[in-house]
Amino acid sequence: MLTITAPSKSVPLQQVKLDDPFWSQYVKLVREVVIPYQYEALHDRIPGVEPSHAIANLRIAAGRAQGEFGGFVFQDSDLAKWMEAAAYSIAVHPDADLENKVDEIIDMIEEAQQPDGYFNTYFTIKEPQKRWTNLTDCHELYCAGHLMEAAVAYYQATGKRKLLDIVCRFADYIDAVFGPEEGKIHGFDGHQEIELALVKLYEVTGEERYLKLSQYFIDQRGTEPHFFLEEWERRGRTSFFSRTSAPPHLDYYQSHIPVREQREAVGHSVRAVYMYTAMADLAARTNDAQLLEACQALWRNIVHKQMYVTGGIGSTHHGEAFTFDYDLPNDTVYSETCASIGLIFFARRMLQLFPNSEYADVMERALYNTVIGSMAKDGRHFFYVNPLEVWPDASRKNPGKHHIKPVRPGWFACACCPPNVARLMSSLGEYVYTSSSDTLFTHLYIGGEANVNFGDVPVKVVQNSDLPWGSSVSMTVQPEQETEWTIAVRIPGWSRGQAVLRVNGEEMDLNAVVKDGYAYLRRVWADGDTLSLELSTAVQVLRSHPHLRANAGKVAIQRGPIVYCLESVDHGAPVSSILLASEPNLKAQFHPDLLGGATVIEGEGWLEESDDWKDDLYRASAKKLRPVTIKAIPYYLWGNRGENEMAVWIREAPALT
Amino acid sequence: MLTITAPSKSVPLQQVKLDDPFWSQYVKLVREVVIPYQYEALHDRIPGVEPSHAIANLRIAAGRAQGEFGGFVFQDSDLAKWMEAAAYSIAVHPDADLENKVDEIIDMIEEAQQPDGYFNTYFTIKEPQKRWTNLTDCHELYCAGHLMEAAVAYYQATGKRKLLDIVCRFADYIDAVFGPEEGKIHGFDGHQEIELALVKLYEVTGEERYLKLSQYFIDQRGTEPHFFLEEWERRGRTSFFSRTSAPPHLDYYQSHIPVREQREAVGHSVRAVYMYTAMADLAARTNDAQLLEACQALWRNIVHKQMYVTGGIGSTHHGEAFTFDYDLPNDTVYSETCASIGLIFFARRMLQLFPNSEYADVMERALYNTVIGSMAKDGRHFFYVNPLEVWPDASRKNPGKHHIKPVRPGWFACACCPPNVARLMSSLGEYVYTSSSDTLFTHLYIGGEANVNFGDVPVKVVQNSDLPWGSSVSMTVQPEQETEWTIAVRIPGWSRGQAVLRVNGEEMDLNAVVKDGYAYLRRVWADGDTLSLELSTAVQVLRSHPHLRANAGKVAIQRGPIVYCLESVDHGAPVSSILLASEPNLKAQFHPDLLGGATVIEGEGWLEESDDWKDDLYRASAKKLRPVTIKAIPYYLWGNRGENEMAVWIREAPALT
Known part of the structure; x- marks a missing residue:
């Protein structure tokens, strides 16, 4: 039977002080730019950016203003994630002004909290009679979970209990509504999050019932009769987001089978890794062999079958989801920033259970490549989708690639990723x-x-x-x-x-x-x-498992934890026209002027000439190749020099007889 | 100024008798299996196949039955295309029984025709008050055009005028409704078809006003103020197919700019090539230099920038559409059968204008590869989408590839392609x-x-x-x-x-x-x-223009007009793991037992071994390659040996120093 061998716990944020030439700049950028910018965005005060409505909704729910609810049904979570980021920042870098701002928001949350403990601005303002009628779609427990995480972080940072007390009242109310007992709702949320949040709340309060409630949500998920299908029938076969009369796709929500029977990562990838994180949390506290096995199997499935070399996960934008083993297309990829952050959460929990460096390797891979790559140097532009291959014309003109952006866009209406980056970066000390x-x-x-x-x-x-x-x-x-x-x-x-x-x-x-x-x-x-x-400074040329069709005949360059990419701006040609030589003689050199300084890798390659092709689309003659110097830059810096083509996986000239 | 140099006309169907060891089998299959099968399908008599409703709708509209309209708004066109195919078949192979069946249908059409000449079962049965209120979406003139084509073909095959008279009354009515004069609708159809049909009607009747009406539809398209946008406003900003309040995307309908200013193929590819066909038809009769130039430019754009090596067109299933130059992904392709058939129509018209073998080369390429490849040997299963790369698991599990079917499906509810194949094959003599x-x-x-x-x-x-x-x-x-x-x-x-x-x-x-x-x-x-x-029997190894990113590092095999592909069933491995050797020593041999007999190409290649990879997804070691014999079969035969992986473009081991 699988058991935990050498459990450990994260060294808490206040016991770690980071001072690092590479990472401190990101932590500082988040503290000095991202958190203040997001505060303004949450207040709808950034010109040219779609309003968030998050603070406006809160003011209405608190009775301080009149108006309509704005934004997504889960808009409260953006605010909660920002508060959590602010709390971590205060923990490592006290800031009275920021603390005042958070306290003001907490006052409004207290005013908006319902007498029974419920808090959700959408259902308070817009559809008070529909509370708990659509767990599948409406993110009520998801938003509750994010508020709990913010409360725990703020309590740990400041010792102030007000928000913690608010979320405990809310959690007590949820505990009264959900559970196996007769008369309670035998349900769970469409978007996992509260499960991991309740474990944090249990840790800080010592209240066992929060741990049990988390366990209940995990155990109930995927059981028969299926809560989402029953709920869908009760609603008259409707969905919140579309007019379809189709029942919910259960694997999208990782609720197709009971959680502890799951062995393959499926569905919406952020939901998946948030759930696996909670599973590992629970397993750590219960030493539950079935949960441990499921966690290990799901980890292995992701990391050995469904993870991009950049630490990205989610192979399709349809449902922002996993697809299946070895299906890792580079140009129609999703690889959402939030999903890599969730994978880091999961990796940290697995490390606490089993000290195996593979977990930290993946954490590092996601951190140095997808996570920091998602953020522009200005702290105001973010990738939600992190492709491994980009052709800007295709992003505009091929609808199957509209989700692939060739440069980092500003704050979106659905601003899940930027506050997630902020809370990860401001709590980075916890991961070391x-x-x-x-x-x-x-x-x-x-x-x-x-x-x-x-x-x-x-x-x-x-x-x-x-x-x-x-x-x-x-x-x-x-x-x-x-x-x-x-x-x-x-x-x-x-x-x-x-x-x-x-x-x-x-x-x-x-x-x-x-x-x-x-x-x-x-x-x-x-x-x-x-x-x-x-450690090694060798430049590695990585190849993929032969079943990973999208990378056939291609290699990726890695040095240390940094994955590299080619951009066409450095080659004056489509990156698909470039081949790495079979003995490329790759050399690394630090370029202080490149986007704040970075090590660039140069080596020998070949370029297919296009001049003599004229109007021919296909022809029966060999291509003309000429030697070129290839130049690879760190993946996390791509898309910072205007729109241009990029590829992580590049063709190689195989060494054949 | 561009003028027609050596115009010619197709030798009519009745003056050509085909007797060919390769093609006669297809013509016979269409006559003996496809046309009878489709007749049953149109009567909803094929078990396990979604009902067509086409005949049922006609019986209701004719007052012979009671009931609701069924199927798509353009369902009438399936019946018309079948009648056209039957007419061609009768022309070359008289069949009294088939002629009786067509006559019975014509009787019902006559009964269903409205006193003013209008005919359309959807608007007659379901929404009589909405006639001509949504030309953008509702295919009224498209269905009229297909009926005209059927009438012309049936008149030419049998000398019977009844259907011809019906469509002339209809065309006269349309001419009274549409045109530049005040009080008429200054519009045109969302799906081009009537334009080419009116030219045929003009040819057979000699009535100039049909030619003028066709010219009007072509000239009016894309002009300002835009008819589709005005119509959309009049309808209260609604669309027939979706609940969106967005205005129609004009380039989808090739109505973004006036037709004679168009130089790049855009939008829904079937609509596009049907329109270009009509443009060439009109140009042939008017010697209109602007139209000729547009036809030549659009042809060049398709053939030199947007055509698959199989003669397929349409790079995306979103809108079944062209995307942009050199964007020809093999695995998310659309390449609809109907679009290649439309390209053959266009090619035939261009040949009549300018005797240049490029037009016939493309006609032949589409015919020998995409068109016959779309049909199963049983005449009852058809590809609508003709991919150049298939991974069956991805078709099932990656939603971006759900439209790619690994084996030919049966008759669809939207059965555009099978009757289009039938009418092309039964009139093949006209193309020689x-x-x-x-x-x-x-x-x-x-x-x-x-x-x-x-x-x-x-x-x-x-x-x-x-x-x-x-x-x-x-x-x-x-x-x-x-x-x-x-x-x-x-x-x-x-x-x-x-x-x-x-x-x-x-x-x-x-x-x-x-x-x-x-x-x-x-x-x-x-x-x-x-x-x-x-002619040459050499096996050609084709390469693509370096800007065609999807084919970088890959080759295709062609011999005569036949494009080849690799299937994994012949190699016991993913086709992406196979490389063609740089000197592959390709040999052609006829295999009488392969799916009715076909020439197979074998040669030398390399296979990447996957055994020693175990759980690794990425690693910094070279791949193990072993020599293999590669076996390529004609593309048109793919997917006939169960589900398996297929690729037209295969990796090559480049000959480098």
Whole structure:
């Protein structure tokens, strides 16, 4: 039976201070630009941007203003995600002005909360009689979950209980409405989120019933008779979003079979990874072998069959969804920013259950590529969809690619992704380390310090990293007194067999100390002990499993955690006309002037000439190739130099006899 | 100024008797299976097939039955296309029983025709007050056009005037309703068809006003103020097919700019090519330089920028439409059967204007590949969409490919394609030859005889052809008396530089006699003179223009007019794992047992092994390749051996230093 072997917990945000040449700029951008910009957007004060209506709805629901509800049925969640981001930011960088802004919003939420504890501006303003009549479509518990996450974060950041008390009243009310008992609704939400939020609420309050309610939602999902179908019949076979009379597609909601029987990732990818996150959370607290197995199988299915090399997931924009094994088209991809963030959530939970570096490898892959790639340097433009191949003309003129944007657009009416990036970046410190009673795990190489206790002994670990352009990491240990404990250091997948680990200058035998991708160093650590890790700087040429049809004959370039891409602006030709040579002699060089500085990779390739083709579309003659220098830039920087073609997977000239 | 240089006309169906080892089987299949099967389908008598409602609607409209209208608003056109096919079949193969069936239907049409001449079962049964209120969506003139085509064909086949008189009354009524005069509707149909039909009606009746009405519809299209937008406003901004309040997308209907200003093929591809056909028809009769230029430019745009190597057109299922230059994705393609048939119509008209073999090359390409490929050997299953790359799992599980079917489905509710195939195949004789006062042009190599007159002299030309598997064509000339005239023999594009033409055994100097792809042989022809043509049997490896991104690094195999494909059933692996060797040593061999007999091409290639990949999705090691024999079958035979993967464009191992 599967059990948890070496559980650990994240080192909390307030115990981690990040100070990193690469990442601090993103954390700062989120704090100084993204959070203030989103605050203005939520107030409908950004000229030329579609109004969010989020604050306006709240003011109406609070009785402070008159008017109509505006925006999507789930509009409240944008505000909640912003508040959560603001809370994390305050936790690591106190800001009285920002705290006042959040407090003002909390006051309005309190005013808008119904006497029974219910809170949702859509159903309060627009359809009060329809509360809990369409869980499938209407995101009521989803919005509740995001408010709970914001409340927990704000309480942890400030110690203020008002919002926490609001969400506890709301959670108590939900607990009175949903559950297995007769007279309660035997249901669950169309968009998973409350499940993971209730675990957080349980953690901070210690109230077991929140954990049980989360477990109930997970256990009830996908059982027969099916709640969504019964609900659909009760509504007269209608749906909120369309006039179709078709029943809901249960796999879109991961409710096609009971959750613990699921082995393949299906349906809307954000919903999926939010659910898997909650499953792992619950498994961590219940050591439930069935849930653990489902989590591991779903993880494996995603990572080994359905994940883009950029850490993106979701192969189709129809339903923003997974499709099936090895179906990873690069140019009709969805790869929503929120889905990669959810995958990072899931990875962090899996790391807490099983310290296996694959989880951290994926977390890092999603973070360095899709997540930061989704955000423009100005903090005001975001990709929701993160393609691996773009032809701007096709985005405009082929309707099957209209969802693929060649440059980062501004804030959307459905602004799920930008506040999700904000809350992840402002809580980034939580993702670097986990600890157990005697072990500190280092999952990410991001500079800063972590403060933990082993027994009664406070320990500080100071990390320096020059990733991703360099490859050197060092850590200095500063325990208040000498004591024996373990530091477990991740050896990234991209550096396997090429890492050198030293303690106080002495090289360790990695074969002897590495298990599941972590080097376990147990000793009595003294103040000033140092640990250094030299990782690989090799440029890797990646190939895909032969069943991944979309990448046949193509390679991707990776160096460290950074995946590269080609843009046509650097080649004066469609990237599809370029081949990487079979011995490309790839060289990395830092270009300080490229979009704030980045390492560029150059090498040898071939270019198909188009001059002599004239009017021919097809012909029976060989193509003319001439040697060219190919130039690859980090994927996360694509689309920042105007519209142009981009590809992660590029053709290679195979080495054949 | 552009003018028509050497106009010719098709040799009419009754003057051509086909007798060809390859094509006669299709003509026979259509006569013996497809036409009877469709007759039953139109009567809703095929078990397990969605009812057509076409005859049921007609019986209701004729007052012979009670009931509701069923099927699409354009359902009448399925019946009309079937009648047209039946008429052609009767013309070349008299069949009293079939003629009785058509006559019975004509009787009902007469009964259903309104006193003013109007005929349309939808508007007669369901919405009589809404006649002519939604030309954009409702296909009224489209259905009228198909009835006109049927009437002309049936009159030409049988000499019976009843249906011709019905459509003349209808056309006269339409002429009274539409036109530039005050009080008339200044409009045109959303789906072009009546324009080409009115030219046929003009040809058979000699009534100039039908030609003028066709010209009016063409000239009015795309002018300001826009009829579709005005109509949409009058209807209260509604559409027939959706609840959207968006105005019609004018380029979908090729009405975004005036027709004679159009230079790029846009929008719904069937509508487009039906319109271009009518434009060429009108230009032939008016020698209108602007229309001629538009026809030539639109032809060039399609054939040199937007046509699949199979002769398919339409790059997206969204709107069943063209997208833009060089956008020819193989796996999300539309390539509707009807669109290739329309392209053949257009090609035939262009041939009549300008004897250039490119028009016939495209006609042949569409015919031998997409058109016959659309039909199963049983005559009861048809592709509407003709993909160049299929992964059956993706068709089921990736919604962006749901329209790509891996095997030919049965009759659809919207059964546009099967009756279109039937009417083309049963009139195939019309596509082989055109003639002018002193020249017989041979455009296609299909055995049989053609009877024409030069001056007063009847001439019979008997053609024998062993295409597509062989490459020998011979023609015997049988004039009733010796007289001087020209026979113009097409040298196909795929045999350029490799054709040998002999007259009575004497080899001709092609350089001296070929112009625009036709060898002009002018002489006093005597009874028994023979002409023989040896064409190339070389296997060609085709490559695409470098701007055609979807085919980068890939080749297609063609031999004679036949385009080939790979199916995974012959290779035990995904076709994407196969590479054609750089010197593939391709050999053609006839396989009598393959689906009725076909020439198969085998050669050398490489296969990527998947065994050692296990759970890896990406890795930094070279792929293992082993030599394999690749086996290519004719594209038109794909999908006949159960579901499996197929690709026309296959990877090649480029010959690089």
